[in-house]
Amino acid sequence: MIKKIFTLFLILIPIESFALIEVDITRGNLDPLPVAVSPLSIDEKSRKSFEKVLKKKNIGEEISSIVENNLRTSGLFNPLSKDAFLQAPDIANFKPRFEDWNLIKAQALITGKVNYIDEKLRVEFRLWDVLAAKEMMALAFTTVPNNWRRVGHIISDKVYERLTGEKGYFDTRIIYVAEEGPKTQRIKKLAIMDQDGFNNKILTLGNELVLTPRFNPTSQMVTYLSYFKNLPRVYLLDIETGTQEVVGDFPGMTFAPRFSPDGKKIIMSLAKDGKSDIYTMDLENRIVEKITNHPSIDTSPSYSPDGKYITFNSDRSGYQQIYIMKSDGSDVKRISFGRGLYGTPVWSPRGDLIAFTKLHKGKFYIGVMRTDGKGERLLTENYYQEAPSWSPNGRVLIFYRETKTNDKGEGFSAKLWSIDLTGYNERQISTPMDASDPSWSSLLSN
Amino acid sequence: MTLTKIFKNTLLILTACLVLSACATKKEIATDIEGKMQGDVYTGTDTVKYLADGVPDRVFFATNESILTTASRETLRAQAAWLRKNSGINVVLEGHADERGTREYNLALGERRANAAKDYLMTYGISSERISVLSYGKERPVDSGSNPLSWSKNRRSVTVKAN
Numbered sequence: 001m002i003k004k005i006f007t008l009f010l011i012l013i014p015i016e017s018f019a020l021i022e023v024d025i026t027r028g029n030l031d032p033l034p035v036a037v038s039p040l041s042i043d044e045k046s047r048k049s050f051e052k053v054l055k056k057k058n059i060g061e062e063i064s065s066i067v068e069n070n071l072r073t074s075g076l077f078n079p080l081s082k083d084a085f086l087q088a089p090d091i092a093n094f095k096p097r098f099e100d101w102n103l104i105k106a107q108a109l110i111t112g113k114v115n116y117i118d119e120k121l122r123v124e125f126r127l128w129d130v131l132a133a134k135e136m137m138a139l140a141f142t143t144v145p146n147n148w149r150r151v152g153h154i155i156s157d158k159v160y161e162r163l164t165g166e167k168g169y170f171d172t173r174i175i176y177v178a179e180e181g182p183k184t185q186r187i188k189k190l191a192i193m194d195q196d197g198f199n200n201k202i203l204t205l206g207n208e209l210v211l212t213p214r215f216n217p218t219s220q221m222v223t224y225l226s227y228f229k230n231l232p233r234v235y236l237l238d239i240e241t242g243t244q245e246v247v248g249d250f251p252g253m254t255f256a257p258r259f260s261p262d263g264k265k266i267i268m269s270l271a272k273d274g275k276s277d278i279y280t281m282d283l284e285n286r287i288v289e290k291i292t293n294h295p296s297i298d299t300s301p302s303y304s305p306d307g308k309y310i311t312f313n314s315d316r317s318g319y320q321q322i323y324i325m326k327s328d329g330s331d332v333k334r335i336s337f338g339r340g341l342y343g344t345p346v347w348s349p350r351g352d353l354i355a356f357t358k359l360h361k362g363k364f365y366i367g368v369m370r371t372d373g374k375g376e377r378l379l380t381e382n383y384y385q386e387a388p389s390w391s392p393n394g395r396v397l398i399f400y401r402e403t404k405t406n407d408k409g410e411g412f413s414a415k416l417w418s419i420d421l422t423g424y425n426e427r428q429i430s431t432p433m434d435a436s437d438p439s440w441s442s443l444l445s446n
Numbered sequence: 447m448t449l450t451k452i453f454k455n456t457l458l459i460l461t462a463c464l465v466l467s468a469c470a471t472k473k474e475i476a477t478d479i480e481g482k483m484q485g486d487v488y489t490g491t492d493t494v495k496y497l498a499d500g501v502p503d504r505v506f507f508a509t510n511e512s513i514l515t516t517a518s519r520e521t522l523r524a525q526a527a528w529l530r531k532n533s534g535i536n537v538v539l540e541g542h543a544d545e546r547g548t549r550e551y552n553l554a555l556g557e558r559r560a561n562a563a564k565d566y567l568m569t570y571g572i573s574s575e576r577i578s579v580l581s582y583g584k585e586r587p588v589d590s591g592s593n594p595l596s597w598s599k600n601r602r603s604v605t606v607k608a609n
């Protein structure tokens with residue numbers, strides 16, 4: 001659906017590749033690459049047309065600042081101040097004077113041009129290696145003007161991919177729960193926004209409690225828990241049409257839903273008679289399968305990216321720990337053995353790591369471990385934080401954090417945060433209201 | 447020889463002092479909430495409402511537990527007696543957890559707590575058809591504080607009239 005709206009033409013201009021720049025992505029933000037993002041040049045006629053359509057004074061500058069912001073927040077790049085730029089945007093895009101860019105210590109340069117053609121937005125951009133004095137990449141896009149923010153994100157993804165060798169994560173969205181009101185009577189609504197916090201949209205009215213929304217692989221559907229009519233059940237929401245439907249007909253509370261990697265099944269917990277087990281439901285033929293059968297609490301299931309395994313949370317040992325099993329429920333193996341309680345395991349899209357929440361000595365941690373449980377690394381510690389969700393490239397985790405209240409029970413807040421897999425570059429993602437339960441979409445243009 | 451002995455004794459006394467003083471501080475903390483908590487189960491009446499005279503509406507749990515305490519069983523027996531007398535009344539048992547746990551696990555834990563209460567009511571003759579169970583996890587705390595006493599009030603199963 002998203003793709004239908006977003007008619008995008010990618011024209012790849014082939015170039016010789018002798019890239020000398022390489023970003024070391026294993027070290028996080030210790031040594032971010034200095035990059036100059038020259039404002040996209042724009043002719044006066046196009047500028048005026050876009051000002052009329054989009055109410056933006058200079059769309060070229062706006063798109064560049066999206067790119068600049070994305071590169072900065074990744075922690076891997078250091079976009080240089082525009083005040084130091086010596087060359088005008090249009091000339092830079094035509095033929096950069098590399099000595100000038102070298103002088104301000106830029107190692108990479110991004111230039112480009114915006115045109116208004118047949119009521120469409122046409123953007124071309126180029127990535128230059130300053131030291132080698134070479135063009136590294138040149139691309140052009142044509143789309144409807146309203147997609148201008150996405151164009152900025154797509155350019156960011158292309159630059160990120162070219163310089164790091166990994167897919168980007170900027171042309172993505174976050175589904176989350178927007179919250180307000182006193183802690184004892186929180187009002188919660190599903191909300192969606194771009195990865196950078198723009199284009200916020202509330203999706204439900206807040207008449208009933210909603211929790212834990214998660215995208216399907218194409219990012220068009222969301223599965224979540226709703227307390228509609230005081231019957232907590234797993235629901236499906238079509239983001240484009242707004243259609244909601246309950247998933248299956250279960251004799252008790254269904255919760256903790258996620259999609260299978262092929263998007264065909266929903267995996268979730270069913271709580272009944274004091275025990276919670278894991279079930280799947282096929283969305284096409286509605287066949288329900290029981291995956292675990294144990295008197296304990298089995299919840300928070302998450303598939304491996306190949307769909308062959310499931311990681312989940314169980315207290316069958318007496319306390320909350322992380323387990324993995326084959327997707328048919330066989331070969332259950334406990335993998336967390338450290339001190340403390342472990343919850344909400346989420347399999348990395350790369351397949352090699354499991355992110356989790358850990359509670360130890362009154363503190364909450366977001367951490368990662370290998371799928372055999374070894375190599376546990378705690379990325380961040382706080383009073384309360386949980387529910388990590390992976391960026392589609394498996395590089396960044398988003399989660400939510402709640403504050404401790406004072407003696408009078410005041411001062412509660414819930415905010416979204418992200419952190420690099422290395423444990424560096426922790427940052428808050430600002431939202432119009434309080435926020436929790438974030439889930440990261442896949443790359444929208446792919 | 448003697449010197450070592452003296453030294454050893456002094457050390458022993460020193461250690462004893464340290465242990466004692468540590469105990470003293472611990473006791474002080476405990477007295478702060480004395481009368482309101484036993485172990486970490488809430489025993490006060492701050493948040494408790496009554497279904498009828500002498501019939502409290504809620505029972506409390508220890509951290510991560512769904513075991514009914516002696517006091518909880520007494521409360522539930524009173525509820526069962528009241529329900530037997532009022533055979534037209536159905537109830538919802540609302541299970542809750544404190545904020546010190548992950549959201550999804552707490553949903554399951556709230557359900558397990560409410561079911562512990564349900565099972566007990568059933569052993570005292572209340573038909574399962576009159577009881578439904580609803581878990582709120584940590585979503586509806588009764589006390590918004592971030593301290594052990596507040597958490598103890600929030601770990602609860604509340605019996606609510608359904609009709």
